[in-house]
Structures are given as C-alpha cells and as structure tokens.
Amino acid sequence: MLLEWASLYELRLMDGFRLRGVDLDGRDRVQLTIPRSLPPLTESEHDEAWDLEDWLDRCRNLQGRELFVLYQAGASAVGVWDRPRREWIDRHVFRRYVVRGNGKAQATHLKTKGKSRYGSRLRLQNAERLLEETGEWIREALTVDGPVDSVLRACDDRLWASVREACEPSFESVRVATIPADLPRPDFSALDSARRAADRGTIQNIGVERED
Numbered sequence: 001m002l003l004e005w006a007s008l009y010e011l012r013l014m015d016g017f018r019l020r021g022v023d024l025d026g027r028d029r030v031q032l033t034i035p036r037s038l039p040p041l042t043e044s045e046h047d048e049a050w051d052l053e054d055w056l057d058r059c060r061n062l063q064g065r066e067l068f069v070l071y072q073a074g075a076s077a078v079g080v081w082d083r084p085r086r087e088w089i090d091r092h093v094f095r096r097y098v099v100r101g102n103g104k105a106q107a108t109h110l111k112t113k114g115k116s117r118y119g120s121r122l123r124l125q126n127a128e129r130l131l132e133e134t135g136e137w138i139r140e141a142l143t144v145d146g147p148v149d150s151v152l153r154a155c156d157d158r159l160w161a162s163v164r165e166a167c168e169p170s171f172e173s174v175r176v177a178t179i180p181a182d183l184p185r186p187d188f189s190a191l192d193s194a195r196r197a198a199d200r201g202t203i204q205n206i207g208v209e210r211e212d
Contacts, residue, residue: 005032006052013050016040020206028206036152036177037066037083037198065089065148067138068179068194070186071155071163073127074098076134077186080145081195089145093187094133096126135166150175152198154183154190 002019005011009021009029017040021030034041039058041050064084068091070077079091142148151174153160164171181197183190 002032002034002052002055005030011052013041013048016042030206031202031204033202033204035199035201036180037150039150039175040177062149063147065145066198067142067148067151067174068191068198069134069138069151069153069155069163070183070190070194071134071153071159072186073159074130075186076130076163077188077191078134078137078141079191080141080148088191090141091188091191092137094130094137096130098123098127098130131162131166134163138167148174150177152177152179152194154179154181154186154194 002011005019005021009023011019011021011032014020014031017034017036019032019034019041020028021032023029039055039062041055062083064082066081066083068077068079068081074097075093075095077091077093080089081087082089151171153163153176155163164176177198179194179197181194183193183197
C-alpha cells in the first residue's frame with residue numbers, strides 16, 4: 001500500500017507510525033497510519049527521516065509471531081499469535097480478586113490511603129500472584145514458542161512497569177507497542193479484539209480549502 005501512495009505523493013514522516021502525503025504544490029492530501037503489528041517507520045523515535053526500502057526490508061525479516069499482553073487490576077490475558085498461520089499458538093486468561101468495593105485496586109489504595117482494613121492482605125496477595133502468574137506464563141511461552149517480533153500491550157504505564165519487571169529478561173531487545181484501542185476486561189474475546197486492532201491501519205483524506 002505504501003508503494004502505491006509513494007507513487008502519488010511525497011510521504012513525510014509524522015511519527016513512528018504515521019505519514020502524511022503531500023502533493024506537488026506542497027499541500028497535505030492524505031494521512032496514513034500503519035498497523036502497530038508492523039515495525040515503526042524509523043529505527044529510533046528520535047529519527048526525523050525515514051527510508052521506504054529500509055522499512056520494507058525490516059517487514060520482510062519479521063519472524064511472524066507476536067506476544068499480546070492485556071492487563072488490568074484483577075485480570076490478565078496473554079497470547080502468542082502466529083501471523084503466517086493466522087492462529088493463536090497459545091493463550092491464557094488469569095483472574096484474581098484484587099479490586100475493592102469502590103472499584104480501586106488494593107495496591108493503588110495502599111499507596112493513596114495507607115493501610116486498609118478487612119480483606120486487604122488477601123487482595124494484595126492476589127495482586128502479587130496475578131503478576132507472578134502472568135510473568136511466568138510469558139517467560140515460558142517465549143522459551144517454548146521461540147522469539148517474537150514484538151510485544152503488543154493494552155495496559156496502563158504503571159501496571160506495565162510491574163508486568164515488565166515480572167517478565168525480565170524476556171523483553172530485552174524486543175519492540176513493545178501500545179494497542180491503539182479501548183478494550184474490555186481481559187479475556188479471550190478481548191485478545192481477538194486486540195489482535196484485530198493491532199492489524200488495523202488507517203487512511204485519512206485531507207481536504208483542501210477553496211480559495212475565494
């Protein structure tokens with residue numbers, strides 16, 4: 001697709017996953033967003049230029065496997081997706097009781113309110129166990145199924161830091177990208193939705209205002 005648009009417009013880099021097509025008069029005509037399952041357009045987020053052939057070469061060298069990690073307080077869903085075969089190699093859902101009656105995770109409550117009362121120890125232990133189970137599954141999956149091209153996550157930054165720590169050193173030198181979608185509570189259906197969202201690119205036509 002990018003080859004076709006490159007023949008019509010000059011493609012200028014916006015960020016690692018977005019380009020804008022500029023016509024011969026220097027006017028923006030189209031904005032392209034590539035799927036998050038593909039490598040970013042540049043090797044580094046600090047690069048200001050990109051090379052189409054270099055990016056295509058990196059796409060051709062993909063192993064064809066992606067690790068999906070969906071994580072919320074009390075639930076996680078993880079899976080390894082095989083792109084050439086279009087199927088899950090393995091996937092799993094973990095659930096633990098960690099959320100208080102007011103909807104706040106126990107670990108968050110302790111940081112903001114101090115010591116809790118009845119049930120706090122159980123909820124905190126369950127939160128730690130959920131993290132351990134998720135990290136153990138990921139480490140084992142990457143050992144058994146082999147390396148992945150990327151890790152695609154749906155998880156806020158605070159929780160993700162804990163997940164990543166639990167998985168070390170599994171994520172060394174592996175690209176991590178955020179799935180651009182609002183997903184439901186982690187389960188098998190949410191994994192399917194995450195996979196579709198990661199494969200989705202967009203093309204936005206940009207109109208040109210008429211001059212009076």
